[in-house]
Amino acid sequence: MxxxxxxxxxxxxxxxxxxxxxxxxxxxxxxxxxxxxxxxxxxxxxxxxxxxxxxxxxxxxxxxxxxxxxxxxxxxxxxxxxxxxxxxxxxxxxxxxxxxxxxxxxxxxxxxxxxxxxxxxxxxxxxxxxxxxxxxxxxxxxxxxxxxxxxxxxxxxxxxxxxxxxxxxxxxxxxxxxxxxxxxxxxxxxxxxxxxxxxxxxxxxxxxxxxxxxxxxxxxxxxxxxxKQVAGQPKVKAMDAVACNPHLIALLISDMLKYVVFFLVNGMAAYYFTYLSGNPGLMTPFMLAANILGIIASYLARHVVGKLGGKNSIILSYIIMAAAGFLAFILRSNTTIVIVLMSILMFFMYISNTADPELYANCAQFSGEKLGYDVTGTVMGLLTVPIKLGIVARGLLISGCLALGAYTSAMADMSYFTEANASELATLQTGVCAGFMIIPAVCVLVGALLLQFGYKLGKNN
Incomplete structure (x- = not known):
């Protein structure tokens, strides 16, 4: 050789x-x-x-x-x-x-x-x-x-x-x-x-x-x-890379919660601008601002992660995202402030996305050492699983939030709401805010706790 x-x-x-x-x-x-x-x-x-x-x-x-x-x-x-x-x-x-x-x-x-x-x-x-x-x-x-x-x-x-x-x-x-x-x-x-x-x-x-x-x-x-060296070694299934790695399990659940946030915020934004701000046209500048901030966050992420490490960068990002979500709920009647706060939430989501591969790479190395053979593809391939689960959860949670708001197809036309049924609009607004702000904030807080106590790999642990 x-x-x-x-x-x-x-x-x-x-x-x-x-x-x-x-x-x-x-x-x-x-x-x-x-x-x-x-x-x-x-x-x-x-x-x-x-x-x-x-x-x-x-x-x-x-x-x-x-x-x-x-x-x-x-x-x-x-x-x-x-x-x-x-x-x-x-x-x-x-x-x-x-x-x-x-x-x-x-x-x-x-x-x-x-x-x-x-x-x-x-x-x-x-x-x-x-x-x-x-x-x-x-x-x-x-x-x-x-x-x-x-x-x-x-x-x-x-x-x-x-x-x-x-x-x-x-x-x-x-x-x-x-x-x-x-x-x-x-x-x-x-x-x-x-x-x-x-x-x-x-x-x-x-x-x-x-x-x-x-x-x-x-x-x-x-x-x-x-x-000859490996002939006597037992055969191990590739998916044992997950079973032997509690750090990876914590990372996967935390990542799934983050993507639930991503899809909920994007999916519920139109309802917020329609039923709370009363200006659906603001959806376009909000998404454009969030995407531009995503480019900036992606560039800055390498410096942030270089200073704090992947895990700490994600946990800090999650905490700031949660704070932005809760504060946006408190100030939900002020559309300008909500746009700023939810854009901040999206900014730090992009920071956390950039740090993800480092954590998965650490898990690939850990599982490989445990099993005795390379499982890079198995572990790195799992990066997409939280995204897919987030997509599945998106439909269920958006439907659940609209059900919480007692939404009906008649409400698609804002002329449906009058002074006589103002309570119905208030109920719908509660369901919209739950999906746009509260559930995302709770999800990233849980994700931060999972990473803090369940993931112990990397140079900063």
Whole structure:
């Protein structure tokens, strides 16, 4: 076997451009976030019950599969270009075709429902594999906490920039295609184009990561050389990486609570601006401000984490987020102050997002030492699980908050409310504030406690 090579240092291109794949991914996924429900109900003409069934089935399947992708990469045979790097080009080219299918109604009845549901499930399989591989490569390529933070920060900056760009470009591209292929086909066309950008970005990651990971052939040679050493060792399931690691369990639950906050704040914002501030148009500047702050937070995060460490940075961020949420509830009648406070909440959420990969990398190392073999893909792949669970919880919690506010479809028109039924508006406002401010604040407080007492890895513990 050849001599052990010195670890390759992180290149300048990686430090600056790692995250272009996530830029495309965010542009692409925003089509689903902002237009899927409208397409299903207003264009494809599915009933709301059918839409609920389709989206719930696809979300649950996606959440279950997300727990398995990393283990699949760890346990399977390494592909030609490496165990993780290979996935940056193996499936992304499929995404434009599968994802566009989500916005096409073919036929009627059950056939159309099955077609769209399968398109949602398969497109997510095709994009989750490279997404997880890209995250895993952070731990593979970066050998120091500083390098991991540099890559995580770069990735977060590109992701935040995509959200800002989408607010201008997304609706414009949909309108452009509507003028060419008609409204019914404009969403599929936009999904196809943005998915192509994701593919191009993942290919850029593939190129930039060349030389940081053994190829499939090199890994096979190393495995053959070590075969005698490992022959007597017991076989351990990859998912034991979770069972043997209480720090990882605490991190996963804390992370899930954070994403519940992310989806609740974004999902309930429109209700706040409609039923409390009385100006739905403020939703756009609020989201734009939050996304711009996200770029700033992603840049500053590397300095914050460098000073405080990943765990302490997240806990501090959670405490500030909770304070902002509770204070916004107290001052909920002042829209300007609420916008400022909830923007602060989102700012520190982006800080915590940037610090996440360091904590997962620590968990990957801990589980690997416990089990005696590499579980990087298994652990880093779990980064997506809290996001998926947050999506599932989003629908349940938003529905629950609206039920708490005794919301009915008649309330969609503000003219419904008069002096005679002012108490109904007050009840609805209570439910909206619970979802927009109170539940998010409670969630991050619980998350901070879980990290403080349940996660004991890293240089600051």
């Amino acid at each position: 050849s001599e052990q090579k010195e670890p390759k240092k992180i290149s300048g291109s990686l430090k600056k451009f790692f995250g272009v794949g996530d830029f495309g991914f965010t542009l692409m996924s925003n089509i689903d976030t902002f237009y899927a429900s409208y397409f299903f109900t207003n264009i494809a003409k599915f009933s709301t019950g059918i839409v609920a069934v389709m989206t719930t089935i696809s979300a649950v399947v996606d959440a279950i599969l997300s727990m398995m992708y990393g283990a699949f990469m760890n346990k399977g045979k390494a592909k030609k270009w490496g165990r993780y790097r290979s996935w940056l080009i193996l499936t992304p080219w499929l995404v434009p075709f599968l994802y566009a299918g989500q916005f096409i109604r073919i036929g009627n009845g059950m056939a159309a429902v099955v077609f769209v549901t399968l398109a949602m499930i398969t497109s997510r399989i095709a994009w989750n594999l490279p997404y997880i591989a890209s995250i895993s490569m952070i731990n593979v390529a970066a050998k120091t906490p500083e390098d991991r933070m540099a890559l995580s920060s770069s990735r977060s900056i590109w992701t935040s920039a995509a959200s800002v760009v989408y607010s201008f470009v997304g609706p414009a591209v949909v309108s452009f295609f509507a003028s060419i292929v008609g409204e019914a086909n404009s969403y599929a066309a936009t999904a196809f184009v943005f998915a192509c950008l994701m593919f191009a970005g993942m290919y850029a990651h593939f190129v930039m990561f060349k030389g940081y990971e053994p190829t499939g052939e090199e890994e096979a040679a190393m495995a053959a050389a070590m075969q």
